[in-house]
Amino acid sequence: MKRNSHFLLAGLAALSFACKDSYIDEITPVAPGADSASPEVTVSFPSEGTMIRVTEDVTSIDIKFEVRDDIEIGAIKVQMDGAEIGSYAEFKDYRRAVVTLPYDQLDNGEHILKVIATDLAGKTTEETVNFEKAEPYQPKYEGEVFYSPFDGENLELITLTEATVTGAPGFTQDRVAGTNAYSGSTGAYLTFPTAGLLSNEFSAVFWYKINATPDRAGILVVGPPDTANPSAPNNRTSGFRLFREGSATRQVIKLNVGNGTADSWFDGGDAAAINPSTNKGWVHIAFTISSKEAVVYIDGKVAKQGTFTGVSWTGCDILSVMSGAPRFSGWNHLSDLSYMDELRIFNKALTQAEIQSIIDEEKP
Structure with a gap:
């Protein structure tokens, strides 16, 4: 320890001589200069x-x-x-x-x-x-639990829930209301959590401007995982799948609903068909599910109506918008390149009169 002390004292002494001999520059104040610039x-x-x-x-x-x-x-x-x-x-x-x-x-x-x-x-x-x-959105209609106007943001306004965005969907100023509408793109879709959306009765309404390419696509899907076939899921035992398929001149809107053990089809054929080559405007789509029936409406008219024993929501934790992915892609009902606007979901089965009232209030 004594030897180390001698080395330390010697080092300090050398540093002192170096400073005195100007081996290390002394600090010199520098004037700040003229204040020429604004903040x-x-x-x-x-x-x-x-x-x-x-x-x-x-x-x-x-x-x-x-x-x-x-x-x-x-x-x-x-x-x-x-x-x-x-x-x-x-x-x-x-x-x-x-x-x-x-x-x-x-x-x-x-x-x-x-x-x-x-x-x-x-x-x-x-x-x-x-x-x-923005003023907080208040539901306009009885039973309304979800509203997304797609006005430049993929946001649900009642709960202020941001969508999870897959791919690169866009917005278009070709809209029914507000400032924008959803514009689909290849590989793109939105998902929302279903918490607070699912009940014994269910309805969804929206405006739709169809793009027949690709010739099939998912539109709205609430479905369970498919553990038996996860790479091409097609489990239809619960939830619902609203999709379209057909040709450049005949696209049919179809609904499939699961009751827990099996699924039921609501395919209106010609009554549920849209001709994209002649119908280039906005079309209103709606469907309702209750404990006794399911109904698909196009522009307020019944396209398909049938008996049903009630929906099961087992495993249905996400809502897909404008694609069948990720839960309903086994038949290639993937992203929809169409436009969508004014998507609303209800915890009740809307009547035809209620749907027509929404159309009359929103129609461009």
Whole structure:
């Protein structure tokens, strides 16, 4: 230990002589220079055009922004719709401030956020962001438990559930209502969890603009896994499968429903057929399932109606939209390249009059 102490003392002494002999430069202050640039303001949230959707009328958000200056930040003010909601005058890093500002009074409607930064020379930069908090969607119809308008986002509005997106589906401005509709693409589809959607009675309604290529496709499917044939699933003992198949001039909408042990077919033939070569507009599709029957409607008219003993939902945990995948692909009913708009699901069997009322209210 004594020997090590001698080495340490010797090293310190050598370092002291080196510093005195200018072997290591002394720290010299440098003038900051002229304050020539204005502050830079970057708002990361909300960004321009952000749409905030929550189930509450008043919600909280975290406003996030950064301010930089070439010399020194003097002050920062934050305004929401003209009222000051935050101010800052002391900064750990005098050239850069990264701020998260909680705000708990965001109500429905359009809003204007401003972040105003001033440097010590008095130069000011103002960043303005226009965004919106959407009014929470309230179900319009009795028994409505699911609504997706596809207005530029694959979102279910009652529970604010985001779809799981497979592939690259798009949106089209060729729509029935709102701003957009779903546009299918090869290999693309959406899935939603079925929690809260399944009951002894079930209905689905939507608008559909058909693309006959490919010549068959899944449209809506709630089905169980197929453990016996997982690579080409076709287990039809529970849930339902709504799909189309045919030719360039005759596409038939078909429904298959499982009761727990077997499946029933509701194929309307010509009454459920659409001619894509002549019918290039939007068509309204609906189907209902109850404990005694299932019915398929096209443009409010019965395309197929038949007796049924009631649906089983065993193993049915996902809803597929615009494809049979991943639960009903054994017959190649894969992604649909058609358009879909205004998809609604109900926990009751709609009457024909109720379906017609929805059509009359929504039709383009």
